[in-house]
Amino acid sequence: MASFKNFEFDANGVNAWGHDAALLARARKLHDPPNVTMDGHNDLPWTLYQAYEHRLEKVDLREPQEAVHCPALRHRYLHTDFPRVRKGGLTAQFWSVYVPTQIRGDAAVQKTLEQIDVVHRLCEKYSGEMGFAWSAADVRRIVAEGKLASMCGVEGGHQINGSLATLRMYHRLGVRYMSATRVFYSFGGVAPRRAPGNPPAPRRPPPTPRSIGR
Ligand SMILES: [Zn+2]
Numbered sequence: 392m393a394s395f396k397n398f399e400f401d402a403n404g405v406n407a408w409g410h411d412a413a414l415l416a417r418a419r420k421l422h423d424p425p426n427v428t429m430d431g432h433n434d435l436p437w438t439l440y441q442a443y444e445h446r447l448e449k450v451d452l453r454e455p456q457e458a459v460h461c462p463a464l465r466h467r468y469l470h471t472d473f474p475r476v477r478k479g480g481l482t483a484q485f486w487s488v489y490v491p492t493q494i495r496g497d498a499a500v501q502k503t504l505e506q507i508d509v510v511h512r513l514c515e516k517y518s519g520e521m522g523f524a525w526s527a528a529d530v531r532r533i534v535a536e537g538k539l540a541s542m543c544g545v546e547g548g549h550q551i552n553g554s555l556a557t558l559r560m561y562h563r564l565g566v567r568y569m570s571a572t573r574v575f576y577s578f579g580g581v582a583p584r585r586a587p588g589n590p591p592a593p594r595r596p597p598p599t600p601r602s603i604g605r
Pocket residue numbers: 432433434487489546
Protein backbone atom coordinates (compact mmCIF):
# COMPACT_ATOMS: atom_id res chain seq x y z
CA MET A 392 0.00 0.00 0.00
CA ALA A 393 1.41 3.36 -0.97
CA SER A 394 2.10 5.86 1.75
CA PHE A 395 3.93 9.13 2.01
CA LYS A 396 6.78 7.17 3.64
CA ASN A 397 7.47 5.73 0.19
CA PHE A 398 8.66 9.14 -0.96
CA GLU A 399 11.59 9.09 1.45
CA PHE A 400 14.95 8.49 -0.20
CA ASP A 401 17.51 5.83 0.69
CA ALA A 402 21.28 6.35 0.79
CA ASN A 403 21.44 5.96 -3.00
CA GLY A 404 18.92 8.78 -3.52
CA VAL A 405 16.13 6.47 -4.68
CA ASN A 406 12.73 6.06 -3.01
CA ALA A 407 10.22 3.20 -3.06
CA TRP A 408 8.70 4.56 -6.28
CA GLY A 409 12.05 4.45 -7.99
CA HIS A 410 12.16 8.25 -8.10
CA ASP A 411 15.58 9.74 -8.30
CA ALA A 412 16.24 12.46 -5.68
CA ALA A 413 18.55 14.46 -7.93
CA LEU A 414 16.03 14.40 -10.77
CA LEU A 415 13.23 15.48 -8.42
CA ALA A 416 15.38 18.32 -7.10
CA ARG A 417 15.93 19.50 -10.69
CA ALA A 418 12.20 19.22 -11.37
CA ARG A 419 11.39 21.19 -8.22
CA LYS A 420 13.77 23.95 -9.29
CA LEU A 421 11.56 24.52 -12.32
CA HIS A 422 8.98 25.86 -9.86
CA ASP A 423 11.27 28.59 -8.56
CA PRO A 424 10.61 32.23 -9.46
CA PRO A 425 10.83 33.90 -11.90
CA ASN A 426 9.17 30.79 -13.36
CA VAL A 427 5.43 30.69 -12.68
CA THR A 428 3.83 27.44 -11.51
CA MET A 429 0.12 27.93 -12.01
CA ASP A 430 -2.87 25.85 -10.95
CA GLY A 431 -5.88 26.61 -13.13
CA HIS A 432 -8.64 25.54 -10.76
CA ASN A 433 -9.05 25.46 -6.98
CA ASP A 434 -12.50 25.39 -5.37
CA LEU A 435 -11.38 26.81 -2.02
CA PRO A 436 -13.81 29.80 -2.17
CA TRP A 437 -16.88 27.54 -2.31
CA THR A 438 -15.33 25.15 0.23
CA LEU A 439 -14.81 28.07 2.62
CA TYR A 440 -18.51 28.86 2.18
CA GLN A 441 -19.51 25.28 2.95
CA ALA A 442 -17.15 25.03 5.90
CA TYR A 443 -17.30 28.48 7.47
CA GLU A 444 -19.95 30.50 5.56
CA HIS A 445 -17.05 32.66 4.36
CA ARG A 446 -16.23 33.80 7.93
CA LEU A 447 -12.50 33.99 7.42
CA GLU A 448 -11.82 34.71 11.10
CA LYS A 449 -12.70 31.07 11.73
CA VAL A 450 -9.78 29.71 9.73
CA ASP A 451 -6.04 30.32 9.53
CA LEU A 452 -4.60 29.15 6.21
CA ARG A 453 -1.08 29.80 7.53
CA GLU A 454 -1.55 26.64 9.58
CA PRO A 455 -1.67 23.11 8.10
CA GLN A 456 -5.34 22.25 7.66
CA GLU A 457 -5.02 18.48 7.62
CA ALA A 458 -5.35 18.40 11.41
CA VAL A 459 -8.27 20.85 11.51
CA HIS A 460 -11.40 18.73 11.49
CA CYS A 461 -14.27 20.32 9.63
CA PRO A 462 -17.47 18.24 9.89
CA ALA A 463 -19.33 20.34 7.29
CA LEU A 464 -17.02 19.01 4.57
CA ARG A 465 -17.36 15.62 2.93
CA HIS A 466 -13.57 15.32 2.85
CA ARG A 467 -13.33 16.52 6.50
CA TYR A 468 -10.62 19.15 6.12
CA LEU A 469 -9.50 21.92 3.77
CA HIS A 470 -7.06 20.72 1.13
CA THR A 471 -5.40 24.11 0.70
CA ASP A 472 -3.12 25.96 3.11
CA PHE A 473 0.05 28.00 2.70
CA PRO A 474 2.43 25.29 3.97
CA ARG A 475 1.10 23.02 1.19
CA VAL A 476 1.26 25.80 -1.37
CA ARG A 477 4.94 26.31 -0.56
CA LYS A 478 5.72 22.59 -0.43
CA GLY A 479 4.14 22.09 -3.84
CA GLY A 480 6.02 25.03 -5.35
CA LEU A 481 2.75 26.68 -6.36
CA THR A 482 3.19 30.35 -7.23
CA ALA A 483 0.00 31.30 -9.10
CA GLN A 484 -3.57 30.18 -8.56
CA PHE A 485 -6.82 30.62 -10.44
CA TRP A 486 -9.39 30.43 -7.65
CA SER A 487 -12.58 28.98 -9.02
CA VAL A 488 -15.58 31.13 -8.16
CA TYR A 489 -18.03 28.27 -8.30
CA VAL A 490 -21.80 28.17 -7.93
CA PRO A 491 -23.63 24.82 -8.23
CA THR A 492 -26.01 24.56 -11.18
CA GLN A 493 -28.93 24.06 -8.81
CA ILE A 494 -28.56 27.79 -8.05
CA ARG A 495 -29.71 29.79 -11.06
CA GLY A 496 -30.88 33.20 -12.15
CA ASP A 497 -30.20 36.24 -9.96
CA ALA A 498 -29.22 33.97 -7.06
CA ALA A 499 -26.40 32.49 -9.14
CA VAL A 500 -25.06 35.99 -9.85
CA GLN A 501 -25.23 36.94 -6.15
CA LYS A 502 -23.46 33.76 -5.10
CA THR A 503 -20.78 34.38 -7.75
CA LEU A 504 -20.19 37.89 -6.39
CA GLU A 505 -19.83 36.40 -2.91
CA GLN A 506 -17.14 34.00 -4.19
CA ILE A 507 -15.24 36.84 -5.90
CA ASP A 508 -15.55 38.85 -2.67
CA VAL A 509 -13.99 36.08 -0.63
CA VAL A 510 -10.99 35.87 -2.99
CA HIS A 511 -10.39 39.61 -2.53
CA ARG A 512 -10.81 39.24 1.24
CA LEU A 513 -8.33 36.34 1.30
CA CYS A 514 -5.80 38.56 -0.48
CA GLU A 515 -6.36 41.26 2.17
CA LYS A 516 -6.17 38.89 5.15
CA TYR A 517 -3.08 37.09 3.83
CA SER A 518 -1.36 40.04 2.20
CA GLY A 519 2.02 38.62 3.23
CA GLU A 520 1.32 35.33 1.46
CA MET A 521 -0.76 36.20 -1.62
CA GLY A 522 -1.73 39.08 -3.87
CA PHE A 523 -4.54 39.73 -6.33
CA ALA A 524 -3.34 39.72 -9.95
CA TRP A 525 -5.25 41.84 -12.47
CA SER A 526 -2.78 41.22 -15.31
CA ALA A 527 0.07 38.99 -16.44
CA ALA A 528 2.49 41.70 -15.26
CA ASP A 529 0.87 41.51 -11.80
CA VAL A 530 1.41 37.73 -11.78
CA ARG A 531 5.12 38.15 -12.52
CA ARG A 532 5.51 40.90 -9.89
CA ILE A 533 3.65 38.99 -7.15
CA VAL A 534 5.55 35.77 -7.89
CA ALA A 535 8.86 37.68 -7.74
CA GLU A 536 7.78 38.95 -4.29
CA GLY A 537 7.55 35.32 -3.18
CA LYS A 538 3.76 35.41 -2.89
CA LEU A 539 0.93 33.45 -4.45
CA ALA A 540 -0.49 35.35 -7.43
CA SER A 541 -4.27 35.03 -7.26
CA MET A 542 -6.89 35.27 -9.98
CA CYS A 543 -10.55 34.30 -10.34
CA GLY A 544 -12.23 31.99 -12.86
CA VAL A 545 -16.02 31.61 -13.16
CA GLU A 546 -16.78 27.90 -13.30
CA GLY A 547 -20.10 27.78 -15.15
CA GLY A 548 -21.87 29.80 -17.86
CA HIS A 549 -25.11 29.78 -15.83
CA GLN A 550 -23.39 32.17 -13.40
CA ILE A 551 -23.89 35.15 -15.73
CA ASN A 552 -27.62 34.47 -16.00
CA GLY A 553 -27.63 35.07 -19.75
CA SER A 554 -26.20 38.57 -19.36
CA LEU A 555 -23.02 39.61 -21.13
CA ALA A 556 -23.09 42.82 -19.07
CA THR A 557 -22.73 40.62 -15.99
CA LEU A 558 -19.75 38.89 -17.62
CA ARG A 559 -18.18 42.28 -18.35
CA MET A 560 -18.68 43.33 -14.72
CA TYR A 561 -17.12 40.11 -13.47
CA HIS A 562 -14.11 41.00 -15.59
CA ARG A 563 -13.93 44.42 -13.91
CA LEU A 564 -13.89 42.61 -10.57
CA GLY A 565 -10.89 40.55 -11.60
CA VAL A 566 -12.39 37.45 -13.26
CA ARG A 567 -10.10 36.27 -16.04
CA TYR A 568 -11.86 33.17 -17.40
CA MET A 569 -15.25 31.58 -17.55
CA SER A 570 -15.75 27.94 -18.43
CA ALA A 571 -19.03 28.28 -20.34
CA THR A 572 -20.43 24.80 -20.07
CA ARG A 573 -19.64 22.74 -17.03
CA VAL A 574 -22.74 20.66 -16.27
CA PHE A 575 -25.09 23.11 -17.89
CA TYR A 576 -26.16 24.15 -21.35
CA SER A 577 -25.41 27.77 -21.92
CA PHE A 578 -24.88 30.03 -24.93
CA GLY A 579 -25.68 27.19 -27.26
CA GLY A 580 -22.73 25.23 -25.92
CA VAL A 581 -23.12 21.63 -24.84
CA ALA A 582 -21.92 20.54 -21.43
CA PRO A 583 -19.90 17.34 -21.25
CA ARG A 584 -22.70 15.91 -19.13
CA ARG A 585 -26.10 17.39 -18.58
CA ALA A 586 -27.35 17.59 -14.99
CA PRO A 587 -30.90 16.24 -14.49
CA GLY A 588 -33.55 18.90 -14.87
CA ASN A 589 -31.33 21.43 -16.58
CA PRO A 590 -33.18 23.35 -19.27
CA PRO A 591 -32.20 23.10 -22.94
CA ALA A 592 -29.60 25.43 -24.33
CA PRO A 593 -30.74 29.03 -24.85
CA ARG A 594 -30.33 30.31 -28.41
CA ARG A 595 -27.74 32.99 -27.83
CA PRO A 596 -24.43 33.81 -29.44
CA PRO A 597 -21.45 32.68 -27.42
CA PRO A 598 -19.60 35.42 -25.53
CA THR A 599 -16.25 36.38 -26.97
CA PRO A 600 -13.91 36.49 -23.97
CA ARG A 601 -11.07 37.94 -26.00
CA SER A 602 -13.22 40.99 -26.65
CA ILE A 603 -13.22 41.67 -22.90
CA GLY A 604 -10.02 43.06 -21.48
CA ARG A 605 -6.64 41.86 -22.63
ZN1 LIG B 1 -14.56 23.53 -9.41
